[in-house]
Amino acid sequence: MKILLVQPAPFEPGRIGLENTIWFCEPVALTSLAAMVPEHEVKILDLRLEDDVELVRVLNDFEPDLVGVTSMTTDCYQAKATLQTAKDVLGDRVFTIVGGHHPTLAPEDFEDPVVDALCLGEGEDTFRELVTHLATGGDPRALGGIAGLRFRDAHGSYTTSDKRAQSRSLDSFPAPARHLIKKYVKDYFFTVAGPLASMVTSRGCSFDCNFCAIWEFYERKTRFMSAKLIVDRMEALEERMVFFLDDNFLTNRRRLEELCDEIERRGVKKWWGTQGRTDFIADHPDLMRRLRDAGLVMVLSGYESNEEDGLAALLKRNTVEKNKKAAATLMDLGIFSTGIFMVRPDYTDEDFDALYAHINELGIALPMISILTPLPGTQLYKAREHELLTKDRRFFDLLHSVLPTALPRERFYARFAEANRVTWAGWEKANLAVLKNRPRFVLEALPGIARFIARARHYRPILESAETHLRDEVGIIDPNARLAAAPRKRRLPLVEVRKEVA
Numbered sequence: 057m058k059i060l061l062v063q064p065a066p067f068e069p070g071r072i073g074l075e076n077t078i079w080f081c082e083p084v085a086l087t088s089l090a091a092m093v094p095e096h097e098v099k100i101l102d103l104r105l106e107d108d109v110e111l112v113r114v115l116n117d118f119e120p121d122l123v124g125v126t127s128m129t130t131d132c133y134q135a136k137a138t139l140q141t142a143k144d145v146l147g148d149r150v151f152t153i154v155g156g157h158h159p160t161l162a163p164e165d166f167e168d169p170v171v172d173a174l175c176l177g178e179g180e181d182t183f184r185e186l187v188t189h190l191a192t193g194g195d196p197r198a199l200g201g202i203a204g205l206r207f208r209d210a211h212g213s214y215t216t217s218d219k220r221a222q223s224r225s226l227d228s229f230p231a232p233a234r235h236l237i238k239k240y241v242k243d244y245f246f247t248v249a250g251p252l253a254s255m256v257t258s259r260g261c262s263f264d265c266n267f268c269a270i271w272e273f274y275e276r277k278t279r280f281m282s283a284k285l286i287v288d289r290m291e292a293l294e295e296r297m298v299f300f301l302d303d304n305f306l307t308n309r310r311r312l313e314e315l316c317d318e319i320e321r322r323g324v325k326k327w328w329g330t331q332g333r334t335d336f337i338a339d340h341p342d343l344m345r346r347l348r349d350a351g352l353v354m355v356l357s358g359y360e361s362n363e364e365d366g367l368a369a370l371l372k373r374n375t376v377e378k379n380k381k382a383a384a385t386l387m388d389l390g391i392f393s394t395g396i397f398m399v400r401p402d403y404t405d406e407d408f409d410a411l412y413a414h415i416n417e418l419g420i421a422l423p424m425i426s427i428l429t430p431l432p433g434t435q436l437y438k439a440r441e442h443e444l445l446t447k448d449r450r451f452f453d454l455l456h457s458v459l460p461t462a463l464p465r466e467r468f469y470a471r472f473a474e475a476n477r478v479t480w481a482g483w484e485k486a487n488l489a490v491l492k493n494r495p496r497f498v499l500e501a502l503p504g505i506a507r508f509i510a511r512a513r514h515y516r517p518i519l520e521s522a523e524t525h526l527r528d529e530v531g532i533i534d535p536n537a538r539l540a541a542a543p544r545k546r547r548l549p550l551v552e553v554r555k556e557v558a
């Protein structure tokens with residue numbers, strides 16, 4: 057069977073967005089799926105790195121029997137457009153499927169004649185069974201025997217098959233088929249690190265923050281790849297720099313110690329980065345030192361708030377004290393710290409001032425500010441859906457406020473856009489610490505540093521202008537939308553909706 061797997065491009069490339077400057081990585085979902093069907097002819101198209109016409113060209117030349125696309129919330133329309141194009145070019149002889157976080161958490165957004173099926177949850181086994189069914193002449197409208205699908209049945213209605221168990225050991229999955237993305241690899245990066253390989257070494261998270269649906273997507277279970285296999289896979293990579301995409305990599309102390317042992321024993325020389333919580337960093341400075349010595353150069357963490365109340369309202373189960381200690385530990389060790397902070401739509405001028413002052417005190421190498429956004433599937437979404445100003449999925453990029461703001465929108469975005477200029481006090485100190493501790497990394501990253509500076513210069517005017525946000529919203533969000541009552545200093549309400557999930 058001929059299979060085309062597609063990573064859609066953002067709706068409007070060149071707008072504000074994480075992938076333009078900070079983090080742009082390989083589509084691990086697609087290489088993981090491709091690895092499950094090695095006996096079939098598979099192509100992967102990363103449309104973020106291709107000309108607009110490439111999709112149509114490949115559809116015409118390759119004539120795939122199946123087109124699959126991945127989608128997070130912001131990619132929803134582009135993912136559907138990809139499948140629409142597939143049907144336009146190849147008609148009903150092509151089977152179309154979408155998978156990923158958004159179709160799993162908001163399947164109704166994909167119920168459309170151009171979508172034959174949605175993969176709900178983890179995809180590997182579902183995809184392999186589907187491909188085998190279709191390749192052996194199975195009816196494309198009779199998929200009820202394959203767990204983890206929502207599909208269009210013989211009557212054209214959507215039907216959901218049994219739930220796909222998410223219990224398979226991560227060590228039992230084959231290595232992602234990275235040879236299919238070889239031509240793109242030079243273009244993937246995390247800040248100054250690139251060309252960058254990406255790996256996933258765990259799935260799930262044991263926390264239950266109300267703005268994040270990772271724990272719901274993985275049904276409250278966390279699975280880990282063994283330290284030995286991580287290092288086998290690292291050794292097999294051509295790239296010197298690797299990013300572990302795990303949402304919460306720094307969590308299983310024993311596994312991390314084993315990872316250090318394996319890396320030391322085998323003498324693996326890679327620079328690597330990952331995501332991890334600040335409480336773990338604060339509570340394990342010695343282990344962080346060992347991890348640093350094993351090649352850890354960068355950590356992305358959600359610091360989120362400068363207020364204990366703010367953290368509690370997000371059910372983050374962390375403290376400002378731990379945030380401070382983590383930032384100091386990372387600076388001390390010379391690990392490049394990227395910190396994500398959230399501006400709330402109910403922010404006043406004083407709130408903005410306090411958050412920015414706090415960030416400057418912390419001393420983060422790269423602070424990133426986002427806007428609190430109820431993403432579909434989260435507890436926050438359930439609690440605040442009725443307040444949304446739009447359900448246009450392009451605005452769920454954490455850079456637009458889909459909730460009414462306390463400040464006039466113009467002022468809100470002016471203060472938000474200002475972050476890029478006013479939160480850099482810790483930058484120099486934190487980066488000098490990296491330079492001092494990791495001169496070899498800095499030397500190897502010089503081309504990446506030059507590319508990062510070029511990207512930052514290009515996107516700065518976009519990031520630092522409130523106009524870009526307001527322009528995006530024209531005709532979609534009422535520019536005068538405001539919170540009904542001006543907020544005052546108060547304790548933030550906890551959002552406790554959950555439990556129907558368990």
Ligand code: B12
Nearest residue numbers: 075079084085124125126128129130155156157175178179
């Ligand atoms: C790397 C990453 C990115 C990359 C791009 C990812 C890519 N595809 O290239 C970058 C850095 C650009 C990015 C950006 C953003 N991201 Co992001 N990102 C991730 C991260 C950390 C890893 C993605 C990954 O590769 N996972 C590993 C693969 C194996 O898992 P998977 O994608 O879920 O795929 C499996 C299944 O879903 C399914 N599947 C997936 N696709 C398909 C397709 C088919 C055909 C089939 C059959 C099955 C299938 O099978 C796969 C194998 O089991 C995830 C967290 C996570 N755990 O996934 C967040 C995540 C996807 N991002 C998220 C968000 C919110 C964003 C941003 C909006 C904001 C931000 N600041 O992070 C921006 C949006 C960018 C934009 N375009 O507007 C959310 C999405 C939530 C949602 N409702 O969609 C996640 C889940 C993080 C979170 N904690 O909530 N992100």
Ligand code: SF4
Nearest residue numbers: 261263264265268303
């Ligand atoms: S935000 Fe991080 S710690 Fe919280 S549930 Fe999501 S992945 Fe886990």
